[in-house]
Amino acid sequence: MTNPGVLVVTDDAALLQEVQRSAAGAGLPLQQARETGVALAHWASAAAVLVGADLAVALGRASPRRRPHVHLVCLGEADELHFRAAVDVGAESVIANARESGVIADLLAERAESRPPGQVVAVVPGSGGAGASTLACALAQAAAARGRALVIDCDPRGAGVDRILGLESQLGLRWTALTASPGRISGESLRSAVPRRGELGLLTWGGASASRPTALDAACVRDVVEAARRVHDVVVVDLPRGDDDVVREVVARSDQVLLVVRPTVTGVAAAARQVGALDTRVGLVVRGRGVGLDSLARSVGAEVMAQMGDQRGLDEAVDLGLGPLRSLRSPLGRTATGLLDALGAGAGRRAA
Ligand SMILES: Nc1ncnc2c1ncn2[C@@H]1O[C@H](COP(=O)(O)OP(=O)(O)OP(=O)(O)O)[C@@H](O)[C@H]1O
Ligand SMILES: [Mg+2]
Structure with a gap:
């Protein structure tokens, strides 16, 4: 199936030229x-819609049906009128200073790939030191053997997933720089900027x-998780x-x-409290033997x-980076592989 094209709604030659330049790749x-x-x-049929600032108000008046991947594009700064029009056309974002920002190229690169969204797996400790960060890193390592994987550290009091992975x-891009920069990051920019092996x-x-x-700010984490799952x-x-x-x-x-x-x-009692606090369906991963x-x-x-x-020798392996x-075939390896299989995650998703 050929990929449907990008609809550019504009009568502004300079804006069209900018979009053409950005879309080239x-x-x-x-x-x-x-x-x-x-x-x-x-x-409805376009892969994405870029609405130029020049026609945004007129298009907003026509109340187009809500659809994903609509963005309003301004060559200069965006003003109140543009944000209002963005709401009327159902735009996901307003791209200001399109020439300098590079956002259009990133957005279109993501649409060109048209990947199914990836699986997001959250790992939480039932009690302190239960092994959540270790499992999160092991899952990401196992997932990377099948496709593209990202592990996101949301625990400012932890050792850091970079230390656990020896990276x-x-x-590369880290939370400090990411939270300091204004605007949303695209999935491709995120993927190409973070530290990786x-x-x-x-x-x-x-x-x-x-x-x-x-x-961390919850809204920022949300945007990053959504951008990450796209790529x-x-x-x-x-x-x-x-x-x-x-x-x-x-x-x-x-x-x-x-x-x-x-x-x-004590591990079970703490885990029960954590499950109560999360108030959502969770799957348990039990480390060690004891309570049935x-x-x-x-x-x-x-x-x-x-x-x-x-897992024997875990601390030594982590210390060695x-x-x-x-x-x-290790206990962590078999567990991570089994969990990914149960989630239907990784293998073959990119081919879909
Ligand atoms: N699968 C495992 N096999 C053996 N030891 C493990 C395993 N997972 C974790 N550990 C041990 O437990 C320690 C704590 O692990 P980890 O940091 O992954 O726990 P956590 O649940 O993320 O803790 P926190 O409450 O600090 O977030 C590790 O340093 C390691 O010594
Ligand atoms: Mg942890």
């Missing part, structure tokens, strides 16, 4: 509509902010315990929430998705 055909009637005729000295990317603090990570097969989010705004936001957007439980009396699985599931109030033994997943 994406390989998507462009179709210009100089008036609202023509725009409405192609509105702390890799250069092969198909495994990561987003964490680190660098100059290593000892004093800044708190990755699997996005794993390492969450802290609790139910703050960031935890709620990520949990609400996840295809699967995993809670790592220690099968001890049936009674554990009943006490915690969630189903057991996996049970794994402790190898990451927690040294072999797919």
Whole structure:
């Protein structure tokens, strides 16, 4: 099937030229509509719609049907009228200073790929040190063997997923720079900017902010998770315990929430409280042996998705910078692979 084109609603030659320049790399055909009637005729079938500032108000008056991937484009600054028109046409964003921002090229590159959205997996500790960050990194490593994977660190008090994966000295985009820059980031920009090893990317603090990570804003985390899932097969989010705004936001957007439980009396009690706080369906990953699985599931109030033994030599592997997943046949490897299989994640998604 050929990819449908991008509808550009404008009668402004300079704006059209800018869109043509930005679209050159994406390989998507462009179709210009100089008036609202023509725009409405192609509105539903286009892969994306770029509405020029010159025709946005007129198009808004025609109340086009709501559809995804509509953006309003201004060559200069956006003003109140543009934001109003963006609401009327159902635009997802207003792209101001289009020439300088590079946002159009990123957006069209994403549409050209037309990937199915990736799976988002959140991993939460049932009790302190249960093994959530380790499992999150192992899942991301296993997912990277199948396709594109990203692990997002949302725990400012944790060791940092870069340390767990041995990627702390890799250069790349980190939370500190991301939260300081205005505007949304596109999936492709995110993917190409974060530290990575092969198909495994990561987003964490680190660098100059290593000892004093800044708190995250839930809306920013939401935008990053959504951008990430557009260009990755699997996005794993390492969450802290609790139910703050960031935890709620990520949990609400996840295809699967995993809670790592220690099968001890205190581990189970803490996990039950955490499940109560999250107030959503979670799958349990039990680390170690102790309390029986049936009674554990009943006490915690969630189903057991996996049970794994402790991984021998884990701390040494992490200290050596190898990451927690040294072999797919290890306890962590088998668990991560089984969980990805259960989620239908990774394999073959890119071909869809
Ligand atoms: N699968 C495992 N096998 C053996 N030891 C493990 C495993 N997972 C974690 N550990 C041990 O537990 C420690 C804590 O792990 P981790 O940081 O992943 O826990 P967490 O649940 O994320 O903790 P936190 O509450 O700090 O977020 C690790 O340093 C390691 O020593
Ligand atoms: Mg952790």
